[in-house]
Amino acid sequence: MTPAADAGKGTHYVPLALITLSIGVLLMVPLFVESTYLLHMMILIFINVIIGSAWNILGGYTGQYSVGHAAYFGVGAYTTMILLQYRQIAPWYGIWAGAVVALMTALIIGSICFRLRGSYFVLASIAVAEIFRVSALNLKAITNGAEGILITEIPPLTIGGTLITDWESKIPFYYTGLIFALVSITVSWLVLRSKLGYCFQAIREDQDAAHSLGINPTLYKNAALAISAIFTALAGGLYGAYVGFIDPSTVLGLEKSIQIVVVCIIGGVGTIFGPVLGAALLVPLSEALRSNVITDLLIKAGLVRAESPVGVFLKENLAHAHVLIYGILVVIVILFMPEGVLGFFRKMATRRGSRGSGVGGRRKGKDLAVTSDSEPSTHDPKPATLDSHPATPNSDPRPPTPDSRG
Amino acid sequence: MAIFEQALVSGILIGGVYALIGIGLTIIFGVMRVINFAHGDLLMVGMYLTYYIFTILHIDPFLSIAITIPLMFLFGAFLQKFFINRVLNALPQNQILLTIGLGLIMSNTVMLAFTSDYKILTTKYSSSSVTILGISISSPLVISFAITVAISLALTWFLRETNTGQAIRATAQDREAATLMGINVKRMSIIAFGLGSALAGTAGALIAPTYYIFPQVGSIFTLKAFVITVLGGLGSVSGAMIGGVLIGVAESVGGAYLGSGWKEVITFVLFLLVLLLKPSGLRGKSQT
Numbered sequence: 197m198t199p200a201a202d203a204g205k206g207t208h209y210v211p212l213a214l215i216t217l218s219i220g221v222l223l224m225v226p227l228f229v230e231s232t233y234l235l236h237m238m239i240l241i242f243i244n245v246i247i248g249s250a251w252n253i254l255g256g257y258t259g260q261y262s263v264g265h266a267a268y269f270g271v272g273a274y275t276t277m278i279l280l281q282y283r284q285i286a287p288w289y290g291i292w293a294g295a296v297v298a299l300m301t302a303l304i305i306g307s308i309c310f311r312l313r314g315s316y317f318v319l320a321s322i323a324v325a326e327i328f329r330v331s332a333l334n335l336k337a338i339t340n341g342a343e344g345i346l347i348t349e350i351p352p353l354t355i356g357g358t359l360i361t362d363w364e365s366k367i368p369f370y371y372t373g374l375i376f377a378l379v380s381i382t383v384s385w386l387v388l389r390s391k392l393g394y395c396f397q398a399i400r401e402d403q404d405a406a407h408s409l410g411i412n413p414t415l416y417k418n419a420a421l422a423i424s425a426i427f428t429a430l431a432g433g434l435y436g437a438y439v440g441f442i443d444p445s446t447v448l449g450l451e452k453s454i455q456i457v458v459v460c461i462i463g464g465v466g467t468i469f470g471p472v473l474g475a476a477l478l479v480p481l482s483e484a485l486r487s488n489v490i491t492d493l494l495i496k497a498g499l500v501r502a503e504s505p506v507g508v509f510l511k512e513n514l515a516h517a518h519v520l521i522y523g524i525l526v527v528i529v530i531l532f533m534p535e536g537v538l539g540f541f542r543k544m545a546t547r548r549g550s551r552g553s554g555v556g557g558r559r560k561g562k563d564l565a566v567t568s569d570s571e572p573s574t575h576d577p578k579p580a581t582l583d584s585h586p587a588t589p590n591s592d593p594r595p596p597t598p599d600s601r602g
Numbered sequence: 603m604a605i606f607e608q609a610l611v612s613g614i615l616i617g618g619v620y621a622l623i624g625i626g627l628t629i630i631f632g633v634m635r636v637i638n639f640a641h642g643d644l645l646m647v648g649m650y651l652t653y654y655i656f657t658i659l660h661i662d663p664f665l666s667i668a669i670t671i672p673l674m675f676l677f678g679a680f681l682q683k684f685f686i687n688r689v690l691n692a693l694p695q696n697q698i699l700l701t702i703g704l705g706l707i708m709s710n711t712v713m714l715a716f717t718s719d720y721k722i723l724t725t726k727y728s729s730s731s732v733t734i735l736g737i738s739i740s741s742p743l744v745i746s747f748a749i750t751v752a753i754s755l756a757l758t759w760f761l762r763e764t765n766t767g768q769a770i771r772a773t774a775q776d777r778e779a780a781t782l783m784g785i786n787v788k789r790m791s792i793i794a795f796g797l798g799s800a801l802a803g804t805a806g807a808l809i810a811p812t813y814y815i816f817p818q819v820g821s822i823f824t825l826k827a828f829v830i831t832v833l834g835g836l837g838s839v840s841g842a843m844i845g846g847v848l849i850g851v852a853e854s855v856g857g858a859y860l861g862s863g864w865k866e867v868i869t870f871v872l873f874l875l876v877l878l879l880k881p882s883g884l885r886g887k888s889q890t
Contacts, residue, residue: 255695261695261698263698263702308874308878311878312877312878314694314695315637315694315698316832316877318637318694318695318698319637319828319832319873319877320874320877322825322828323825323828323829323870323873323874323877324870324874326825326866326870327867327870327871327874330863330864330866330867330870331867333863334863334864334867450821450825454702454706457699461699519706519709519710520706520707520710520711520714522703522706523702523703523704523705523706523707523710524703524707525703526699526700526702526703526706527685527700527703527704527707530689530692530696530699530700530703531685531688531689531700534692534696
């Protein structure tokens, strides 16, 4: 049972208290933590929570696996950075401009790509992101091409003459990231509990059945993409302003799109806290590889000597291979826990204590045609290709729907 | 007009290699309905194999495909047996993610082992060219085109005439019916993935003398492979051949007129148009 689900029903206050407590702790962190490295890590985790939650609305709830979300991330980052660089517009305005541009882009892309289903949609989403990347590389007058955009300073934020922050330390970024991350989780929760969310999940479970019940798939898919794109673009703008440097391959590359998906599937697709867990697992792992922490640990532990060829090799190369961890995690998760880490542990918990009250809740949810809670559909083995309608009856106990499949 | 003819001819020649990449992807898709996102990375592995066979054993890249093909076949069969076979009944998204993960592992392992430096394989004839009818063409391209034609013919014969080839095609047509006919579907899948990776590896070997070799080179070719196969129709071998040549020509001619920076955009726009207007591709079975 997710804490959020419990809180939604208003029966248990413990999860709600836990959430409040963790928010409180997160708010206090910068007051006690001196390490800029830890703050840096936390900011990256927040950014990943935002993109993970955003992708989850489209990929997890609506079942449209976009592997081209770097397009929106990049549009957000580029809009913010270009406005700052060439028009001296502060990022706290630029980031919203980025979201608006991403929204418009999403509506155009959505109206084209949502005609396709399953694998074809995945391919189209990749192609769109690649068009954006190559365009950013070639439109040198606007984007500065492969060199990217480097900003050295952000104008200080003042409200009514009083200086709020000069963005010199990491703390203002920490709080901005935290607020955006909390907002994205809240939106994700609100969407899941609303009529919108039920329509999204109906489309995920069976698009044709949903259509025959009067849900307009194109409309709702575009709605999901719009929400998703806005938050992805906000994360992109935040990333650009925080890191201070963007180039086509880091914010628009296929690797970025994959990273966005991986955050979500590692934690658990279609769950509210999956992306949070995914970000909290992935960022430290990949940062540890990137900054050679693992090599240092191995050397300190006496397993590898720093002067030995292996030690030198690891020191020089392991930092370049931080993406390797994504690959290994994806393979492990897909093969052994296709519902993500969260789903995996939940399954273990369910198996262990079948008397728990949580199980009853799950069963209840499962009896409905539309699973209300966090159950990614795994029962439809047929690839939903463009032209082939899912002709085989699904194994779930859905009441027979009027035959609209021709 | 000379520019156009020049671009056209070299486009067709490059298209031969593209066709090999596409055929590999399309066989894998046809038999297993799995879109292999690690296809470009298999090609990259083929490139590195060729590079090290050349620098260590001094075997010419065009001859070394005799070593590359069986090695890549075994590698592909291994991937199929231990990874892909487990997700054959999973959601297509999960299959795609698994192959993406495998691709990331391949490219990053290669990067760990051989660093991310660009490598160049230079043979005696790398920069030589032949002139036919007033059009000068680089000789490695001509040789590689001849090899791709030979391989394509051999493959067509294999799929049509041999028992195994027919079993593979039967599996692609209808998995369940093939099982009922006593075809070992799992074994066919392993052979198909092996064949697909062997073809990708061969394509890698053939372009190794004319292309930069680096760990991330795969993603470019993965995307190209999709464009080629979707253009020709996913699952159709002859379609992949046509698609390969078409994309080769589109890139080459487009690059000649619009500048090489934009040629990839042409490819992707073409790709989206095909997806939207005729998603079953040029030679795809039109399902109803």
